[in-house]
Amino acid sequence: MRKSNLTFILQFLSSLFAAIALGGCAELSPSDPDAQNQSMALERWQDAQAVQAATQATGRRVWFAGFAMNSTSTAFQNDMELVSRRLTELGGPVLKYEESDGPQKDKLHFPFATPATLIDAVKEISSHAGPDDIVVVFISTHGNRKILSVNVAHHELKPLTATQLSSALALLGDRPTVVILAACFSGSFLPELQAERRIVITSASGERASFGCQADSQNTFFTEALFAKGFDRSESLSRLMNDAKTRVARREHELQFRNSEPQMSVGVKLRWLAERPLKDWFQPGDETTDTPPIDPLSLLGNAGKKAYHDYQSQPVPRAFVMSSGGSGQYAVGTTPHDTSLPTDPAARALALCNRRGLADCRLYAIDDRVVWTGD
Template sequence: MLSVLLATIALIGCAELSPSDPDAQKQSTALQQQQDAQAVQAATQATGRRVWFAGFAMNSTSTAFENDMELVSRRLSELGGPVLKYEDSDGRQTDKLRFPFATPATLAEAVQQISSHAGPDDIVVVFISTHGNRKILSVNVAHQEFKPMTATQLSAALAPLGNRPTIVILAACFSGSFLPELQGERRIVITSASGERASFGCQPDSRNTFFTEELFAENFDSSKSLSQMMAEAKVRVARREHALKFRNSEPQMSVGRKLRWLAERPLKDWFQAGKETTDVPPVAPLSLLGDAGKTAYHAYQSKPFPRAFVISSGGAGQYAVGTTPHDASLPSDPAARALALCNRRGLADCRLYAVDDRVVWTGY
């Protein structure tokens, strides 16, 4: 009886804090207000461009999510310029909160605060790590599932940022499904998977998710640009997945037309004034294709008319043939259908490349 009683007391003492607990919620609110006050004070003391970081580890079922958030936060701090931080986590917290709870409400509030303080040329980085499914991000606190965050909700939460240069990074399964709602001219969106693929590395005791680790851990080099980092990370992720016999997660990167300069600038130069123009060299579209995309294009060339081929900036190819789709909900026109299929897969920046044997590419 004594041993049972002691075990029960130990469990009670180690109970995880949750937003359902009024005292814990008060702690969370106070921490969030403290973060805002610290960010505003630091912003007033900074000169030139600033980076605002809003990081959210939205799930308590793996150590990887909080570790991801802290890793990205640490890397940004190493860039040498003013970084103003909002860090929220649903990682295991007992007795006293270390971070505010990471929920759709706290995300929306943090973004609203940033929009109130950030200048038009400041850079905003929003990072979310959690479990995911198509169009939803899991919110799990103290091993209790709360209502998930949808793509529509996240889009609305980010809306106050307006035209500020914004980078959104989603480390979650099926996160590419968020691309249609999140893409914009002054936004870069990076996802750990396409819209129809899982991503990996989120076991209960994982150090980091595969994607975040390959993008920001040992191979991190601030002299490289986001575009370079992403291209190299995709290769490393694919190798790890292949070695484990996992299906490739197909990480995606969508770059808005007016943020090409930021995607191509070394991270260590983010705080420096430079040529920030939409005038960028045209992209040779077929050079974007990865191995699977090249295979798809080779197959497309042997298909009968009518047909259409679409390319995504992530290197994938998608084609449609004929006017009678197997799925009656899809358009009969092959060009419209190829675009719809590309978007359904959650691929970045789907653009029409060819119709029949005519190249109709308009560029990025």
């Protein structure tokens, strides 16, 4: 009995010390008034730093608003910091708003990343950025269809919706803007976010998960592929995206994961930025793209190429649709299995492409006739 009592006492003391240790290392949360005050002070400090740097810079500037919106994985904050470093390496003035819900104890190092602080940051940028400045908005978190998770101190808050993000970005007006979402099902945000002077990049289509967000992950697969492995500032964003999609697909195939189908939507008035080497973003010049037309079929990924090969053997009437993310979708006949879809195969293929959350769904062919315009 004595031995059992001693064991019980030791176990009790061990549990007590562990509880004390955990209590002393609790993660800071917006529900703590002192932590909230710290967060607001850091927001003001970041704005002051950005404005001061902006007044000292000449020419075009890049404004970075990065948000790691989840405390359940180290990958999200690492993603945000990686993108921030890469932009700094471009060699021009980069003005930064960095916010994170990564574990922060005792003292905040970043403001909390919430829908409210995102709106605040975008408002500040819109009030200071010039019409020719470039704005980069990056968000890394868990996601689902039309929502991005907001989790602080392992407590789930109201998510950021596609409508909320669209409304926030509208504050930037016509400023050239690049939006990058590293989250599952992030392609579902494309319909709300696409705009003429906006590039939208998502780590997955609207119906696919993306990977690399376990608790101790270094970076998400997509952010690592786009900004870590093979990053070259002399390449354009379009080229880097194509290379990243290849790397992600290869990694997912090796792990026997379903391909996440990363997407890139380029507004018609921002093609010049998508094709310009990143190191030249700060250089003055005409907002035009002097690149020759590209065969659209060359943009298809492996799955898209297979879909087009299958399409060619289908009976008419039929239609084939492509997305700028390299995916393909076709429809055959006038009697859909899903009666909510259009009977016309062209309209149905477009509807299916949009339902998947793919970027810039456009008709490529109807029957054997290519109708692609390249607009």
